[in-house]
Amino acid sequence: MAVLFASAALVILLSVLGRLGILRPHPAITIVNVAAILLMAHMLLRLMDDFTYVPTWVMRSAEVILALFILATVFLTPSPPAILPSWLTITLIIYLILVLIYTTVGFIRASQKASGVTRRRMRAVAVGSIWLAVTFLISGFGSRLFPHLAGLWTAFGHLAGLGSSLGYYVGFATPGILRRAWQEPELRAFLGRAARLPRLPTTEAILREMEVGAATSVGAPNASIGLWDETAQVLRFTVNGEPLEWRLEDGTISGQAFTTQQALFTDDLQRDQPAYAGIARARGVKALLVAPITAGDKRLGVLAVYAPRAPIFADEDLEIVQLLADQAAVILESRALIDEAARVRAREEVTRLKDDFLSAAAHDLKTPLTTLVGQSQLLERRALRDPAAPADLGGIQKIVREAQRLRTLVLELLDASRAEQGKLVAEREQVDLTAIVRDVCARHISHRHVCELETRESVVGMYDPTRIQQLIDNLVENAVKYSPEGGEVRVNVWREDGWNHLTVSDQGIGIPSNDLPHIFERFHRASNVDDRRFAGMGLGLFICKGIVEEHGGRITAASGLGQGSTFHVTLPAQVEAHAGGNHSPDGK
Amino acid sequence: MENESPILVVDDDPSILETVSEVLEFEGYPVATATNGREGLDAVERVQPRLVLLDMRMPVLDGWGFARVLKERGIKLPILVMTAAQDARSWAQEIGAAGFIAKPFDLTDLLSAVESVPLS
Numbered sequence: 185m186a187v188l189f190a191s192a193a194l195v196i197l198l199s200v201l202g203r204l205g206i207l208r209p210h211p212a213i214t215i216v217n218v219a220a221i222l223l224m225a226h227m228l229l230r231l232m233d234d235f236t237y238v239p240t241w242v243m244r245s246a247e248v249i250l251a252l253f254i255l256a257t258v259f260l261t262p263s264p265p266a267i268l269p270s271w272l273t274i275t276l277i278i279y280l281i282l283v284l285i286y287t288t289v290g291f292i293r294a295s296q297k298a299s300g301v302t303r304r305r306m307r308a309v310a311v312g313s314i315w316l317a318v319t320f321l322i323s324g325f326g327s328r329l330f331p332h333l334a335g336l337w338t339a340f341g342h343l344a345g346l347g348s349s350l351g352y353y354v355g356f357a358t359p360g361i362l363r364r365a366w367q368e369p370e371l372r373a374f375l376g377r378a379a380r381l382p383r384l385p386t387t388e389a390i391l392r393e394m395e396v397g398a399a400t401s402v403g404a405p406n407a408s409i410g411l412w413d414e415t416a417q418v419l420r421f422t423v424n425g426e427p428l429e430w431r432l433e434d435g436t437i438s439g440q441a442f443t444t445q446q447a448l449f450t451d452d453l454q455r456d457q458p459a460y461a462g463i464a465r466a467r468g469v470k471a472l473l474v475a476p477i478t479a480g481d482k483r484l485g486v487l488a489v490y491a492p493r494a495p496i497f498a499d500e501d502l503e504i505v506q507l508l509a510d511q512a513a514v515i516l517e518s519r520a521l522i523d524e525a526a527r528v529r530a531r532e533e534v535t536r537l538k539d540d541f542l543s544a545a546a547h548d549l550k551t552p553l554t555t556l557v558g559q560s561q562l563l564e565r566r567a568l569r570d571p572a573a574p575a576d577l578g579g580i581q582k583i584v585r586e587a588q589r590l591r592t593l594v595l596e597l598l599d600a601s602r603a604e605q606g607k608l609v610a611e612r613e614q615v616d617l618t619a620i621v622r623d624v625c626a627r628h629i630s631h632r633h634v635c636e637l638e639t640r641e642s643v644v645g646m647y648d649p650t651r652i653q654q655l656i657d658n659l660v661e662n663a664v665k666y667s668p669e670g671g672e673v674r675v676n677v678w679r680e681d682g683w684n685h686l687t688v689s690d691q692g693i694g695i696p697s698n699d700l701p702h703i704f705e706r707f708h709r710a711s712n713v714d715d716r717r718f719a720g721m722g723l724g725l726f727i728c729k730g731i732v733e734e735h736g737g738r739i740t741a742a743s744g745l746g747q748g749s750t751f752h753v754t755l756p757a758q759v760e761a762h763a764g765g766n767h768s769p770d771g772k
Numbered sequence: 773m774e775n776e777s778p779i780l781v782v783d784d785d786p787s788i789l790e791t792v793s794e795v796l797e798f799e800g801y802p803v804a805t806a807t808n809g810r811e812g813l814d815a816v817e818r819v820q821p822r823l824v825l826l827d828m829r830m831p832v833l834d835g836w837g838f839a840r841v842l843k844e845r846g847i848k849l850p851i852l853v854m855t856a857a858q859d860a861r862s863w864a865q866e867i868g869a870a871g872f873i874a875k876p877f878d879l880t881d882l883l884s885a886v887e888s889v890p891l892s
Contacts (some may be wrong), residue, residue, distance in 0.1 A: 207861040543858055550856035551785050553876035558791035562798060579794075586787055668831050 191227065192349070193377055201516040218257045218276065222250050224282040228313065230285050233357065234493050235306060236294035242286075249279065270328075277324035282315035291355075300403035302368040305355045312351025320343040360500055367504060370401040378511055393421070393488075398508045402473065402501050404491045409477070409512060410438055411485040420483060423467070435459055438474050438486045447475035447506045448500065453490075468492045472503055475509035479517045479566060482599035486511055537706075540722075545597060552589040559583045567757070599654075600723040603730030608651055615647040617656075617677045617686060624656050625675060632670030635660060641678045645684050646756050651731045658724045659688040659751050666713070666749070667692030683737075684757045689750040695743040703741060704729040712745060778802035779886065780813035781834035782838065783854065784830040788875075792854075795879055796886070807831025813841055816849065819872060823889050825873070827854045828863055839867035850889045 195217060199455035256272055288310045295306035319341055326337030354362060376395035384390045391409050409609075410419035410430065419426040419438055432439045437457055441448045451471045454461040464470070474488040487509040491497065559582045566576055602608050618639050625635035631730050646708050663673040671691035678685050679701040695703060709722040730750075732739040736756045743749035779801050783789045786807070804819045806812040810833040812824070821827040828835035835853065842849060852863040856875035864872035873885045 258876070546858075547856045550875045551788060555787040555791045556875055558788075558795055558879060558882070562791070562795055565798065565879070582787060582790070583784075588785075 186338040191224040192352075195469045200752050214252065215257050217490070219254055221280065221666065223254055225280050226250055228287050230293075231309075231644050231682045231703065232290050235309075236290060236493075238290070246283070253279075253465075274324065277320050280320050280582055281317045284313045287318070288295075288313040295439065297452070298403065298405065299400045300370040300593070301358070301363055302403035304366045305358055305403075306359075306513070307355075308351050309355030311332060312348045312353075312355055313667075315344050315348035319348055323472065327588075329770065358498070360498070363498060367403065370397075370403070371504065371507075372460060374401050376397070378515055381515045382522055387519060387523075389518075390515060394512050394515060396506070396507075398487055398489055400514070401508060402471075402497070402499070402504055404489045405490070406469075407489040409441075409485060412442065413485055421488075423426050436479055438488050441474040441476050442483065442486050445476045445478060445616065447473070447502045447509070448501050449473050451497070471497050473497055473505045475502070475506040477513045477516065479513040484513055484516050487495065498545075537708075545593075548593050549579070552586040552593070556583060556590065557585040558585065559600040596723055596727070599727045603727050604706070606730070607617050608727070608730045609648045609734040610650075612646045612648050613653050614644055615649045616642040616644050616653070617684060620644045620656050621650075621660075621675050621677055621686070622655050624660050625673075627657075628664050628673070633667065633673060634671070635664075635673045635677050637677075641691060643677045643679050643684050645755055647735055648731075649757065651735075655728050655731045655753070656686070656688075658728050659753075662751075663688050663690035663692065663749070666690065666694075671748075679757055682757050685756045686755070687750055690750060691748040694745045695741065695749055696745045700741060700743060704739065706718070777822040778804045778819050778856065779805065780804045780812065780815050780819065780824045782806045782809065782824060782830070782835075784808055784825035785827070789805075789825070792812065792882065795882060799883060801886070806869060808851050809838035812838050816842070821849070823886065824849055824851045825886075826851050826869070828853060829855065835863070836867060839869070843868075852861065852885055863876075 226246055229243060230237055253276060260269055260272060280619055291306045291310040291313065295303045295310065298306055322337050322341045322344060326340070327334050330337070353557050358366075377397065379394070381390050381393055384393065391411070394409040395409055397579055398409075399405060407419045410421040412418075413420050416429075418429040418431050419442060421430070421438075430436045430439055431440070435457070437448055437450055437453070444628065449472070450456040453464040453472050457464065459684050462532075469490045469542055472488060472490045474486050476486055478486045487505060488614075489497075543739065563576055563579045563583070566573060566579070599608065602734055618637070619642065621637050621639075625637050628635050651707055659674060666672070667690045674687075674689045676685075676687045676689075693712055695710045696712055699712075702708045703710060704725050706723065706726045708726075732753055732755065738754045740752045741749060742752070775843065781789055781792050781796070781803060782790070784807050786831055789794070789807065791811075792808045793799050794807055796803045804815050806815045806870060808830045811816075812826070813833070816823070816824070817822040826835045826887060833841075833882040835855075839851065850870040851867065853860060853867070853869045854875065854877075855863060870889050871885055873882055
């Protein structure tokens, strides 16, 4: 960069001195002048290569042309008057203009891929190049084509030259104040987004957003956050979707920044991190800014911003990267707090569910137990009062009935635990769903409830008959239970595309939409189920789901508050595979 | 005679209702029954019980609702809360009951609770 400015200064100095008559035309001066101008073009290509990429053949051709021009100048300049032949001058100028247009286009293209401050700097350089091309155009051809306007051309030439120097200065040697101003919008946008980052669904998503934010704020193509893993003693990065681990003793710049808790800058990664020169080269990374991410005395990791070319960064960028790293620490800490709060809530929820379950279970067991105790004591008292009296059959029957009820409840608890282990379904045999529904319906008909079966033909499959009976019984019982005002329970059974379908619909209280996704969960009871009114442990549907899924089927519910509910069971029909087998009643 | 006025048992579980009334009848108390709070209120009007054994969780009108309506109607009637819930004691206090019987209860628990309520 210094060479570029020096050559430009030399060209200007020589032209001013020549004009003032201090320097007499001399072949040596002409050669120096031409060399300086050519060097400028050449340096511009080198700088462009630093920022983006110039194909090798272009660089090589430029070098050859540089040599050819100098040779031509040395051998073809007549002396005196020590002025270049005009065809050579014109060729030289055309060549320079071509190089400048090439760099202008190159920088504009590169700027579209870059972001933030780097993008603006590249645009400034492109402006500088195009103005320099204009300068050459004017000084080379203006006076030659329109000699009567010489004064005007000179003035234009100076103006264009000034524009070009400004463009180059701002682009290549961006003053700190301008750098800051150009970084500000991205930085501000990132900090503005920071508050909502901790709420993103995953830590990964937060890291990726912070990386993009940090890269754009500094104007670098990439950034990467390495999180410190205390157990494994490594810094974990994700680069291009792939995990990367650095141990501290690997001697990486990131590791150093983490150990020393200082922001570090290198403009040559291959030199400063020789052990990993290969990786740096392979990933096309040359310059690196890295700052520790630390919250209080908690070392969380590092923020690394890197670029394929050194001049993307300035020393002051270290401060910005440190600022971004501090912001990252705040975001990560907030995230940790949010996660911790969620964990506590989840633990509390599990405990609450268990407590609810225990008290519901206890409540459900207490009712039959009360009758059992009461009836047996009554029996005892009767016998004591009149030992000769005949056995109180009614009382004995009640005791038997309540003992059965208790047994059912205990079995339900056991089933719930079996469902949890996927061990509900035992021996399968040919089962007619329609026949089971007919039985179940008959049992649930009351003066309040009608149970309507819409099918007559049998729908068979290979199922565990006890469990299928339990499933249908449970669904119909629920339909009746949650229609306290009475109504119609409709059951439909049919076969379609190799699946057996069963639906149970009621006109009851329905299920609120926010409970719908959870009703098959253990212990879950819908929020509109007042457990003072509807006894139950919240296990029935959990067991139903277990039964259906162990049969390879699916159970879904459609409902709305106050709109009744429809449960839809789909079971594989698969009867063909087993029909006529040993389980078939008439297959013997 | 005041002694002739019955004990009203309100519970939605038919077997509990049956057992409790059989026990009380066996011990010589006249008994009336109801399967929820609303039926209970009707029974209060009809039989003018001297004591109510009240389940709390019931359909249509629960124990709380029953007690509230009694209060609104200005009927002062001793109530014994009869529940399987853990909160028997606090529920009894909530509705200003004379006491509580926690399910599952023993016959003696039931009878001593009934006897502990003074006749008005």
